[in-house]
Structures are given as structure tokens and as C-alpha cells.
Amino acid sequence: MINLKIDNKKIEVPDGSTVLDAARAANVYIPTLCDDPLLEPFGACRMCIVEIEGHRGLPTSCSTPATEGMEVKTYSSTIEVNRRTTMNLMLSDHPLDCQHCVANMKCDLQYVAGYVGVREQPYEGETRSYEKDRSNPFYVRDLDKCILCGKCVRACDELQGRQAISFGYRGFETKITTPFDLPMWDSTCESCGRCVDVCPTAALYDKSAEKNGLAMEETRTTCPYCGVGCGLIIETRNDKIVGVRGDRENSVNEGHTCVKGRYGWEYVQHEDRVKKPRVRRYLLEGGSKPKSARESEDNPLWDWVETSWEEALNITAESLHQIKKEHGSDSIGFMTSAKCLNEENYLMNKLARQVVGTNSIDHCARL
Amino acid sequence: MTVSTQDRSALIPLLQQVQVEMGYVPREAIDEIGAVLRVSTSDIFGVLTFYAQFRLTPVGRHQVKICQGTACHVQGAPLITDAVEEELGLDDDHDTTEDGEFTLEKVACFGACSLAPVMIIDEDTKGNITPDKARRMVRKLIKAQAKKNAAAKTNAEAKNE
Amino acid sequence: MSNYTAIREWADEKTADKTRIIVGLGTCGIAAGGNKILEAVEKTLANNDDIKAEVVSVGCIGICYKEPLLDIEIPGQPRLSYGSVTAKDTREIIQNIFLDSKYEHKKTLATINDEAFAEIPSWKEIPFFAPQERRVLRNCGFIDPEKIEDYIANDGYLGLSRALLDMTPAAVVEETLKAGLRGRGGAGFPAGRKWSIAADNINAYKEENPDSDSFGYIICNADEGDPGAFMNRSVLEGDPHSVIEGMTIAGYAIGASYGYIYCRAEYPLAIERLKLALDQAREKNLLGKNILGTEFSxxxxxxxxxxAFVCGEETALIASVEGLRGMPMPRPPYPAQAGLWEVPTIINNVETLNNIPVILAKGADSWAEKGTEKSKGTKTFALTGKVENTGLIEVELGMSLREVIYDIGGGIPDGKEFKAAQTGGPSGGCLPASMLDLTIDYEALAKAGSIMGSGGLVIMDESTCMVDVARYFLTFTQAESCGKCVPCRLGTKRMLEILTRITEGKGKIEDIALLEELAPSIRDSSLCGLGQSAPNPVLTTLRYFRDEYEAHILEGRCPAGQCKALITYTIDEVDCTGCTVCARACPVDAISGAKKELHIIDTDICTRCDTCRQVCNFDAVLVA
Known part of the structure; x- marks a missing residue:
């Protein structure tokens, strides 16, 4: 353990901690735009500068290891002046349309600008201007709003291992690029949405956010798609889902999701969604099953009818029984799902082998 | 191309080798190098666009380079650049003529400062240039190439007949 | 007999008593037409069977303004040097000397020797050479850089043999510390201290990672990117073995068994000669396994x-060697702790490494006799710009700027006034006439707002606009900024925009305040040395040439007559003879006037390309 002082507050942190980690542990706020505890320190935004006794200049707290006996100052007039100039520079190449921005009130840049206290824009000059890239079905890239913190590139590389994007060009022309600067959809992106999650501005945002205002409630849950059991945070507003993101505090996925968990949620509130069991009318009301596709067309007996779970399961059981009697056990096959719990899959196995008497059972994850 | 190592540090030397042979780095080479070294295409693209040496588009038949070093600057390199750009019909966004004959490169100091300002036409280094001299040299180059092209054309026509 | 003595004897024998005809073929020599001189030499020899001499091409001896150079060396006589020679001169000089023993020629420069010869003055009588102290350039222009025997016969690899055969690694570090050699790449960190930190880290690394392939690396930073600087290029082209020897000694001292030379691709000749030198050194067992028969490999x-200029920055250079974009990383960890592939690494500049063999061969005390108390030794400079004698020079640290510019440099050409000396390239500053008596040492230059840098020294006269110079350097740093950190990426961009505005006559007086607010912030907040030093040209020009900024902004005037938007070209009624030369040369037909009558420039059409002024034989074109 390392003992140090942040703004005269004593704090003990584990070996390997940075000054920024220590400040967080001591509940001292240091503004930052390019740091993420899950990513390697980068030192690009220069917001987290501090003064350290015995150190030259203004080191960045995100990249400086905490050492025994260190004395750190997180504010001073020099620090504040430098943060303000840096923020002014950043905003001199950033659209100032906060009220109309999808990141309004959830934008890190906006928050840090507020913390730093920028009051004017002294530096006029050229601004970058790119076309919005809407090629990905789930998210939008608006590079005009990019502050080049590099979190998306690092998340894609360090967390997802995909390397779909990288820093391209240099100097003022620096931009986050796909190979050959092609639209996002032509890259190797798998739409996991991690880059969108870490983006501190609206340079990357979910298309769904264009239609909705701020989420007002959040619910922690487990992803229903597969057996990994990723933790999700469901963002809702007026009892409707407006967004989903990975739960960083969940030890299973540490905020990571795949495209299904992250973006495959519109079905939840889709008007065509099936919410109660249904059976074909002939099974419920009697009559014979249509013999061909042509016979089933416009045939009211072929319509789906809502019913109770008890009824639906009874009909299923009876039908299986009937099939087994007429055609034997091996005429029936079972398909289970990665979405089910282990216990559920175990029971399905018992049902297939012991009750029905077939070994024909498989799992969607093998397909 | 043979690669002795899958070491990432071979990336830049390989790209340099391609550029020496082709004059630029074509897309196919990037894909191939990526596959061999197991480096993602976006990563290679990032490296290529970072270093001034690499070109992603073919280079002109003739290369005119003007040194942008300090000594050349104080001795009038900007005026020479303007003059050559005007003669070749190029600007900040276009470094190669449409016919692919000439490329103008504004190069980092190549250390012949005592001859400043310096211009290189193909492999030939010219020192103590003035805008007027630069224009003449470029016009001469254009004329010579046009003559060559015309001769080649007549030759080809003669062969066809 | 030690392995070194054997190699030395071989080299001495190979190089003894040779008649040599020497042509300077560094990059500048080639650019000035050196190859034509070489051809002329070979042709002359082919036509005169009686003349027996070895033709040698050497690197730059430094006197660039006299290129192409031809030297004749006959055993028993001092070497004779002839400057600005043509093919015809070459033939004459060779025939005169070898057939008629006539040494004097209209292109005679000096003897490259402390003694005069046959009425040819010693180079010590030539103002360009007299005040110089050649230590780093000890071999440049003297030895054939493509022959290892030439290097060895001039005490080459003697320092290495002393280190390996007589000293422990710790003693080598101690000797370097004692010499007080400071890094020649810019900041001036003591080389011995760097080594001793690295040696400790390498030992620790070895204990923690006993199975690692490598415990430490040494990198030679030969990415000389400063515009207007070519010292390292000249050393690499003229004396490549000195750097290889320096690196090998460094490797021994710190416990590294592998090194990299990171050289600019813009220096093809240096690269070619380094490759050759590496092969030769391996062949002589001065590199490779068990060097000179010792345990050291x-x-x-x-x-x-x-x-990419930014790759001169240590962490960016490491990234580049690893095959990545050259974007600097925050320090700590310092490269000496975790550098190339996370292994302790030291990075030394070409000139720093070139000094090492001398320290080891002659001893730290003898080496440290030159220089000032805190800045020991000598320093090379690329003396260029508006100065009579341009070239590569080497002076004892502590010499004044005035001596360098007026004695060695011969003052300002065309009777113009000195205005500023720029040291340290884009990271340095511009020093005014009032500082001509400043001594050249690390502390004095830093105090004046500039830096020693790697040795670019560009002289500016009254016709150089200092706002334009600041704008020039910002154009450079802005284009070379890696784009990673905000203060550098956007700060240099905004400063450049402000400076451009001023040079275009659109500046406001508040712009000066904006520059003064931005500059210190970029200096203090940037991630790496490039951004931290980028404001220096602006800060120094504001400090010493504020009146020029104000003239642009308040009076709409460029005092130097350089900023296109603020000047007009006119033709003097009295001096114009109506010769029509300007009208014919004008690329945009802005000049009218009949033959033998006064010509007139249409300022609306004029693009201020300066051609008319340059072609006028009567100085009749005026700029105001």
C-alpha cells in the first residue's frame, strides 16, 4: 500500500495506483476527458494536470504513479489558468450547439467546461468539418464533435480487441479513421457499442438517442440473449426503454456487451411482440389441420389464437404424446437455448431422454 | 516478398520497401502486409497517414522537390514554391498534375543549407534558386517531357501502321 | 598482443604513405557538383599515366560555401585544399602539382595543416577555420568514411578497446560522468547521469526478468529533423564509425547487448554509409559476439x-521503432525505466555518442579541458542563412555569438545589418543584436529564451521579417504536431492563425495579448517536448522584436519588406533604364513600358513574386 496526500487529505491506495486513482479514492474531483479506469493512461486531454511536490511542471495525474509520501495539489491558479486555456482551445474546434445536442446533460465535455468555468471564446479559427457517418445501423459518428481523446480507439483495441478504428493523419488533421477512411459499415466493426459508451461527447451516439430525451430511470438486469449473463443497465423514460448499456460494475462483462445485448432491444416494446401463448385455432376449437399451404390460406382454422399457458402446454404435451405413439420416440427432436439457465437445459434434457425417449436434443449455440 | 519475422516492428520497413518499389503504397500491399504481420488494416492506415514519407496515391513521372528548411525559407523558398505551383497548375490540395506527369513535394530540410534555397528535379539538386530560374527549369522539364510524349506517340502510330 | 593492437597495425599499414586526391562528397558537396569533380579527377588520371594517386571521397569538412572542394595529399607535405573548383580547375590543379610541382592556383584555399606550404596559408590563417576546435568533426573530411582502416588508423576504436580491456562498465559510466558531457540533442541532460540511471534499471530488470531476450537497449537518435540543421548528417556521412563505437561503449557501460540507430530517411547517403560501416565493424569483430575477444557481445x-519530426522525442521514437504511430507517451515511466518493448532503454544523440570514444581514448580530464564550467567540450553548428561563410562549424562552448557570426561566418553579406540569430530550430528562439556577446552555453541560451538545441544556427538580416519567422516555425511545428494532446494540436494551430493574420495585415492589437496568453499555456500543458518548446520562437520574437509585430498591426507595415500583403513594388524613375528585362521576366505581365522608357508595375496584377527586383540590373525595383 502507498500513503500519500491529495490536497492535504491523507489517503492509502494499493500499489500500482495512479495519482488520479488516489484522488478518486480520496473523493477529490480531478477533471478528465481521456481517462477511463478500464483503459491504459493516455495523457491527451491535459485536464487532469496537478502539482506534485518535488516534480517539475504540471504532470498529468492519470499517468503519474502514486508514490509513498507524495504530496499532490489538485488546484492552484497555475493549474486553473492552464486548464481553462486548454478547454478554450478544445472548444474553439467544437460545435457550440449544446441544447440541440444528443449528449446534452450527459456530456463529459460540457461538465468539465462547466467545472473549469469557461466564459468566452477568445480563439477563433478553422474548425474541422466532416460529414456525419450514418452507415452503421445502430450508431452515428459525428467527427465534428470529436475531441480526439482516443477512448473509442483504445476501447476497440484494448477491451474489444477488434481494432476497427485507429488514429489517422496527424496534427490538426488528426481524426479517428476506419481503414482508408471508408464508412464505418465497411470496417471490421462488430457494433458492440463500446466506443459509443466511452465517448465523452456526441461524436459517437446511438441512433435511438436522436428520438428520445434523457433517460429518467435506470434498471440493472442480466442480458436475456445468451448464457454468458452480461450485466446490462436498461435506461428508461415513461416506462419505455430508450437505451441499453453494459454494466461496468458487473464482474461478468465489466461493461462489455455484444451487438445483441447492446442494440437488440427494440423488440421489447414492439407492437407485434407476442406476449401470451398462442395456438392455431383448430387445436383449440377442433376441426382438422389444413393439409397444404393452399388449404391453410384464408382458413380461419389456421389463425393464431391467444390462450392460457395451461391450455397451450396441455396441447403441446398431448400432441407430443400423439406423435410418439404414431411415429415413435425418434420422430421427435428437441432444441434448447443458450438463453435458458443451466437448470432449465438440464430439465429439457430429462424431458427428451427420459420422458420422450430420444437422444435427439441440441442447442442453438451449436448452430 | 519474404518476411523473416512476424514482428510488428517490421511494419514500417515493409511499407518503405513497397514505396521504394512502387512509388506509393497501394491498397493490396496494405492488406497483404496486414495479413502477414497480423496487424489490422486500420492500424496500418493510421501508421501510413502519420508519416509524411508515405503516399497512398501514385507519384508523378517527374518529381520536383522544394526544400522548406529554415535557411531556404529566409532565402526565399516560399516565392519559389509559389512560382513552381503556378507553372505546374498545382495548389495546396493537389501535389500531382492531372496528367500524372509531375509531382511537387515540399520537403523537410535535407541539409544542403549552404546552397539555399534548394530545389531538386528528379535526382538533380539545384542550389541558389530564384523564382525566375525555377520557372525556367520547370518549363524546360515540361517541354522536354511533351517532346518525349509526342515522339512516343509518333512511334506508336508508326508501329500500328 | 591484444586484438586491438593487431587491428591497429593492419589499419596503419593499409593507410600508410599514400598519395591521395580527395573530393568532398557529403550531401552538400554532391549538391554543389562534387560528382563532376570526381569525374574530372578520374579523367585526368586516366589521361596522365604518370600520376599515381588514390582517389578518395570524404565527408563534409565544413566549409560548405567553398564547395565543391578538391584536396591533394602527398606524403611528407601538408594536405592542400582548393575551393569552388570546376572540372577545368581540377585538371589544372592536378597537372600543375604532379607534373610541375606548382601548388599555387587561383582556387587555392589553404593547407589543412597548422603550417603553411609553398606560399599557401595554413587553415589556421583562414578566418573560417582559425577559431574552430575540431573534435566531433575530427575525422569529417579527413578519412574515407567507407574504409574502416582510415578510422582505425586515426585512433578509431581505441576508446572501445580501453573500455573493454581495461575498465569495468561502472568505470566507463564514471568516466563519462567525470567528463561532464551533456546531451547534444537539445536539453543538455548529463549523458553520464542518464547512463548510470539506465545501468541501475538494467540490473534490476535482469533480476526480475532473468529469461528475457534483452535487458536493455541503446538507441542513437539520428532523426535530425530541425530545419536548417545538418550537423548529425555530416557526422554520419563523414565519420559513421565514431557513432557505432560510441554506441558500443554505451552498451558496455549500461549492460545493453543490442542497439538501434534511428536515422532520418531523408539522409540516404548517411544510411548507405552506416550500413557499410556496420558490416565492416562486424567483420573486424568490433561488433557482434565477444568483441575484441572479450566476454562482451x-x-x-x-x-x-x-x-515525422516528433519522432525525435524519445517516447515517440520508441513507438516508431516498434512500428507504431510516433505519438509520445506520458512520462513516467521514463525510457530508462521501461523503454523499447518495455525494456530499459537509453537514447543518445549522434553528437553525444560521437564524443564518447574521445573521452575514453584521451581520458575525461583531457576532454573536459575545453568548454565552460557547466558546459564542457565543443559543439557543432550548422551556420546558415544570411551570413557570408555558411557551413558546418565546431567551436569550444563558451565562445560568443559575435565571434561565430563575424569571425567564422565573416559577417552579413551585401553590407546589410544583422538582425537575429536563431538557435535550436523550431524549439529555440531568435536572439537580437543586443545579445551578440552572449556566450554559447546551455545556461546562457536558456536564460535568453532559446535553447542550445542540436546545433542549427540560422542568421537573419534586416530583410528578414521576424513575425514571418515566427509564423514559419509555427507552420512547421503545427504540421509536425502528432495531434495527440490538445495544447499542442490546437494551440499551435491557433497561434499560427494569429501570426498569419498579422503577416497579412489583418492583425488586431489584442492578438499580441492572445499570443502571450497561449504561449506559456502551451509550454506548460503540452505532453511532450515538441509542444512544450513550440512557443519559443513566438515568445522570443515577442520579447526582442515586439516593434515589428506592432508595425504590422498598427501601421500596416512590414519593416523587413517581406510580408506580401503589406508591400508594394514600384520602379524608380531615376534608376530605370527601360531595359525591359523586368517586363519580360514578370510571370503575370504586370509591368508595362516601352523600350528605353520608364516601366510601371500595375500593383493590382502584381503577385509580389519578387522576380522583377531580382532580375533588375540597376536596383531600380523598390519594395515598400
Whole structure:
């Protein structure tokens, strides 16, 4: 353990901690735009500068290891002046349309600008201007709003291992690029949405956010798609889902999701969604099953009818029984799902082998 | 191309080798190098666009380079650049003529400062240039190439007949 | 007999008593037409069977303004040097000397010797050479850089043999510390201290990672990117073995067994000669396994840069060697702790390494006799710009700027006034006439707002606009900024925009305040040395030439007559003879006037390309 002082507050942190980690542990706020505890320190935004006794200049707290006996100052007039100039520079190449921005009130840049206290824009000059890239079905890239913190590139590389994007060009022309600067959809992106999650501005945002205002409630849950059991945070507003993101505090996925968990949620509130069991009318009301596709067309007996779970399961059981009697056990096959719990899959196995008497059972994850 | 190592540090030397042979780095080479070294295409693209040496588009038949070093600057390199750009019909966004004959490169100091300002036409280094001299040299180059092209054309026509 | 003595004897024998005809073929020599001189030499020899001499091409001896150079060396006589020679001169000089023993020629320069000869003055009588102290340039222009025997016969690899055969690694570090050699790449960190930190880290690394392939690396930073600087290029082209020897000694001292030379791709000749030198050193067992029969093994690899000034920064250079974008990383960890592939690494500049063999061969005390108390030794400079004698020079640290510019440099050409000396390239500053008596040492230059840098020294006269110079350097740093951190990426951009505005006559007086607010912030907040030093040209020009900024902004006037938007070209009624030369040369037909009558420039059409002024034979074109 390392003992140090942040703004005269004593704090003990584990070996390997940075000054920024220590400040967080001591509940001292240091503004930052390019740091993420899950990513390697980068030192690009220069917001987290501090003064350290015995150190030259203004080191960045995100990249400086905490050492025994260190004395750190997180504010001073020099620090504040430098943060303000840096923020002014950043905003001199950033659209100032906060009220109309999808990141309004959830934008890190906006928050840090507020913390730093920028009051004017002294530096006029050229601004970058790119076309919005809407090629990905789930998210939008608006590079005009990019502050080049590099979190998306690092998340894609360090967390997802995909390397779909990288820093391209240099100097003022620096931009986050796909190979050959092609639209996002032509890259190797798998739409996991991690880059969108870490983006501190609206340079990357979910298309769904264009239609909705701020989420007002959040619910922690487990992803229903597969057996990994990723933790999700469901963002809702007026009892409707407006967004989903990975739960960083969940030890299973540490905020990571795949495209299904992250973006495959519109079905939840889709008007065509099936919410109660249904059976074909002939099974419920009697009559014979249509013999061909042509016979089933416009045939009211072929319509789906809502019913109770008890009824639906009874009909299923009876039908299986009937099939087994007429055609034997091996005429029936079972398909289970990665979405089910282990216990559920175990029971399905018992049902297939012991009750029905077939070994024909498989799992969607093998397909 | 043979690669002795899958070491990432071979990336830049390989790209340099391609550029020496082709004059630029074509897309196919990037894909191939990526596959061999197991480096993602976006990563290679990032490296290529970072270093001034690499070109992603073919280079002109003739290369005119003007040194942008300090000594050349104080001795009038900007005026020479303007003059050559005007003669070749190029600007900040276009470094190669449409016919692919000439490329103008504004190069980092190549250390012949005592001859400043310096211009290189193909492999030939010219020192103590003035805008007027630069224009003449470029016009001469254009004329010579046009003559060559015309001769080649007549030759080809003669062969066809 | 030690392995070194055997090699030395071989080299001495190979190089003894030779008649040599020497042509300077560094990059500048070639650019000035050196190859034509070489051809002329060979042709002359072919036509005169009686003349027996070895033709040698050497690197730059430094006197660039006299290129192409031809030297004749006959055993028993001092070497004779002839400057600005043509093919015809070459033939004459060779025939005169070898057939008629006539040494004097209209292109005679000096003897490259402390003694005069046959009425030819010693180079010590030539103002350009007299005040110089050649230590780093000890071999440049003297030895054939493509022959290892030439280097060895001039005490080459003597320092290495002393280190390996007579000293422990710790003693080598101690000797370097004692010499007080400071890094020649810019900041001036003591080389011995760097080594001793690295040696400790390498020992610790070895204990923690006993199975690692490598415990430490040494990198030679030969990415000389400063515009207007070519000292390292000249050393690499003229004396490549000195750097290889320096690196090998460094490797021994710190416990590294592998090294890289990171050289600019813009220096093809240096690369070619380094490659050759590496092969020769391996062949003579001065590199590779069990060097000079000792336990110590060390090898080197050459890496070519790909055109990024920022790769001169240590962490960016490491990234580039690893095959990544050259974007600097925050420090700590310092490269000496975790550098190339996370292994302790030291990075030394070409000139720093070139000094090492001398320290080891002659001893630290003898080496440290030159220089000031805190800045020991000598320093090379690329003296260029508006100065009579341009070239590569080497002076004892502590010499005044005035001596360098007026004695060695011969003052300002065309009777113009000195205005500023720029040291340290884009990271340095512009020093005014009032500072001409400043001594050249690390502390004095830093105090004046500039830096020693790697040795660019560009002289400016009254016709140089200092706002334009600041704008020039910001154009450079802005284009070379890696784009990673905000203060550098956007700060240099905004400063450049403000400076451009001022040079275009659109500046406001508040712009000066904006520059003064931005500059210190960029200096203090940037991630790496490039951004931290980028404001220096602006800060120094504001400090010493504020009146020029104000003239642009308040009076709409460029005092130097350089800023296109603020000047007009006119033709003097009295001086114009109506010769029509200007009208014919004008690329935009802005000049009218009949033959033998006064010509007139249409300022609306004029693009201020300066051609008319340059072609006028009567100084009749006026700029105001």
C-alpha cells in the first residue's frame, strides 16, 4: 500500500495506483476527458494536470504513479489558468450547439467546461468539418464533435480487441479513421457499442438517442440473449426503454456487451411482440389441420389464437404424446437455448431422454 | 516478398520497401502486409497517414522537390514554391498534375543549407534558386517531357501502321 | 598482443604513405557538383599515366560555401585544399602539382595543416577555420568514411578497446560522468547521469526478468529533423564509425547487448554509409559476439525514420521503432525505466555518442579541458542563412555569438545589418543584436529564451521579417504536431492563425495579448517536448522584436519588406533604364513600358513574386 496526500487529505491506495486513482479514492474531483479506469493512461486531454511536490511542471495525474509520501495539489491558479486555456482551445474546434445536442446533460465535455468555468471564446479559427457517418445501423459518428481523446480507439483495441478504428493523419488533421477512411459499415466493426459508451461527447451516439430525451430511470438486469449473463443497465423514460448499456460494475462483462445485448432491444416494446401463448385455432376449437399451404390460406382454422399457458402446454404435451405413439420416440427432436439457465437445459434434457425417449436434443449455440 | 519475422516492428520497413518499389503504397500491399504481420488494416492506415514519407496515391513521372528548411525559407523558398505551383497548375490540395506527369513535394530540410534555397528535379539538386530560374527549369522539364510524349506517340502510330 | 593492437597495425599499414586526391562528397558537396569533380579527377588520371594517386571521397569538412572542394595529399607535405573548383580547375590543379610541382592556383584555399606550404596559408590563417576546435568533426573530411582502416588508423576504436580491456562498465559510466558531457540533442541532460540511471534499471530488470531476450537497449537518435540543421548528417556521412563505437561503449557501460540507430530517411547517403560501416565493424569483430575477444557481445540495427519530426522525442521514437504511430507517451515511466518493448532503454544523440570514444581514448580530464564550467567540450553548428561563410562549424562552448557570426561566418553579406540569430530550430528562439556577446552555453541560451538545441544556427538580416519567422516555425511545428494532446494540436494551430493574420495585415492589437496568453499555456500543458518548446520562437520574437509585430498591426507595415500583403513594388524613375528585362521576366505581365522608357508595375496584377527586383540590373525595383 502507498500513503500519500491529495490536497492535504491523507489517503492509502494499493500499489500500482495512479495519482488520479488516489484522488478518486480520496473523493477529490480531478477533471478528465481521456481517462477511463478500464483503459491504459493516455495523457491527451491535459485536464487532469496537478502539482506534485518535488516534480517539475504540471504532470498529468492519470499517468503519474502514486508514490509513498507524495504530496499532490489538485488546484492552484497555475493549474486553473492552464486548464481553462486548454478547454478554450478544445472548444474553439467544437460545435457550440449544446441544447440541440444528443449528449446534452450527459456530456463529459460540457461538465468539465462547466467545472473549469469557461466564459468566452477568445480563439477563433478553422474548425474541422466532416460529414456525419450514418452507415452503421445502430450508431452515428459525428467527427465534428470529436475531441480526439482516443477512448473509442483504445476501447476497440484494448477491451474489444477488434481494432476497427485507429488514429489517422496527424496534427490538426488528426481524426479517428476506419481503414482508408471508408464508412464505418465497411470496417471490421462488430457494433458492440463500446466506443459509443466511452465517448465523452456526441461524436459517437446511438441512433435511438436522436428520438428520445434523457433517460429518467435506470434498471440493472442480466442480458436475456445468451448464457454468458452480461450485466446490462436498461435506461428508461415513461416506462419505455430508450437505451441499453453494459454494466461496468458487473464482474461478468465489466461493461462489455455484444451487438445483441447492446442494440437488440427494440423488440421489447414492439407492437407485434407476442406476449401470451398462442395456438392455431383448430387445436383449440377442433376441426382438422389444413393439409397444404393452399388449404391453410384464408382458413380461419389456421389463425393464431391467444390462450392460457395451461391450455397451450396441455396441447403441446398431448400432441407430443400423439406423435410418439404414431411415429415413435425418434420422430421427435428437441432444441434448447443458450438463453435458458443451466437448470432449465438440464430439465429439457430429462424431458427428451427420459420422458420422450430420444437422444435427439441440441442447442442453438451449436448452430 | 519474404518476411523473416512476424514482428510488428517490421511494419514500417515493409511499407518503405513497397514505396521504394512502387512509388506509393497501394491498397493490396496494405492488406497483404496486414495479413502477414497480423496487424489490422486500420492500424496500418493510421501508421501510413502519420508519416509524411508515405503516399497512398501514385507519384508523378517527374518529381520536383522544394526544400522548406529554415535557411531556404529566409532565402526565399516560399516565392519559389509559389512560382513552381503556378507553372505546374498545382495548389495546396493537389501535389500531382492531372496528367500524372509531375509531382511537387515540399520537403523537410535535407541539409544542403549552404546552397539555399534548394530545389531538386528528379535526382538533380539545384542550389541558389530564384523564382525566375525555377520557372525556367520547370518549363524546360515540361517541354522536354511533351517532346518525349509526342515522339512516343509518333512511334506508336508508326508501329500500328 | 591484444586484438586491438593487431587491428591497429593492419589499419596503419593499409593507410600508410599514400598519395591521395580527395573530393568532398557529403550531401552538400554532391549538391554543389562534387560528382563532376570526381569525374574530372578520374579523367585526368586516366589521361596522365604518370600520376599515381588514390582517389578518395570524404565527408563534409565544413566549409560548405567553398564547395565543391578538391584536396591533394602527398606524403611528407601538408594536405592542400582548393575551393569552388570546376572540372577545368581540377585538371589544372592536378597537372600543375604532379607534373610541375606548382601548388599555387587561383582556387587555392589553404593547407589543412597548422603550417603553411609553398606560399599557401595554413587553415589556421583562414578566418573560417582559425577559431574552430575540431573534435566531433575530427575525422569529417579527413578519412574515407567507407574504409574502416582510415578510422582505425586515426585512433578509431581505441576508446572501445580501453573500455573493454581495461575498465569495468561502472568505470566507463564514471568516466563519462567525470567528463561532464551533456546531451547534444537539445536539453543538455548529463549523458553520464542518464547512463548510470539506465545501468541501475538494467540490473534490476535482469533480476526480475532473468529469461528475457534483452535487458536493455541503446538507441542513437539520428532523426535530425530541425530545419536548417545538418550537423548529425555530416557526422554520419563523414565519420559513421565514431557513432557505432560510441554506441558500443554505451552498451558496455549500461549492460545493453543490442542497439538501434534511428536515422532520418531523408539522409540516404548517411544510411548507405552506416550500413557499410556496420558490416565492416562486424567483420573486424568490433561488433557482434565477444568483441575484441572479450566476454562482451553487442550488435546494432539500422532503422529508417519515415518523416515525422516528433519522432525525435524519445517516447515517440520508441513507438516508431516498434512500428507504431510516433505519438509520445506520458512520462513516467521514463525510457530508462521501461523503454523499447518495455525494456530499459537509453537514447543518445549522434553528437553525444560521437564524443564518447574521445573521452575514453584521451581520458575525461583531457576532454573536459575545453568548454565552460557547466558546459564542457565543443559543439557543432550548422551556420546558415544570411551570413557570408555558411557551413558546418565546431567551436569550444563558451565562445560568443559575435565571434561565430563575424569571425567564422565573416559577417552579413551585401553590407546589410544583422538582425537575429536563431538557435535550436523550431524549439529555440531568435536572439537580437543586443545579445551578440552572449556566450554559447546551455545556461546562457536558456536564460535568453532559446535553447542550445542540436546545433542549427540560422542568421537573419534586416530583410528578414521576424513575425514571418515566427509564423514559419509555427507552420512547421503545427504540421509536425502528432495531434495527440490538445495544447499542442490546437494551440499551435491557433497561434499560427494569429501570426498569419498579422503577416497579412489583418492583425488586431489584442492578438499580441492572445499570443502571450497561449504561449506559456502551451509550454506548460503540452505532453511532450515538441509542444512544450513550440512557443519559443513566438515568445522570443515577442520579447526582442515586439516593434515589428506592432508595425504590422498598427501601421500596416512590414519593416523587413517581406510580408506580401503589406508591400508594394514600384520602379524608380531615376534608376530605370527601360531595359525591359523586368517586363519580360514578370510571370503575370504586370509591368508595362516601352523600350528605353520608364516601366510601371500595375500593383493590382502584381503577385509580389519578387522576380522583377531580382532580375533588375540597376536596383531600380523598390519594395515598400
Amino acid at each position: 553487442f550488435d546494432l540495427k539500422l532503422k529508417e525514420g519515415a518523416g
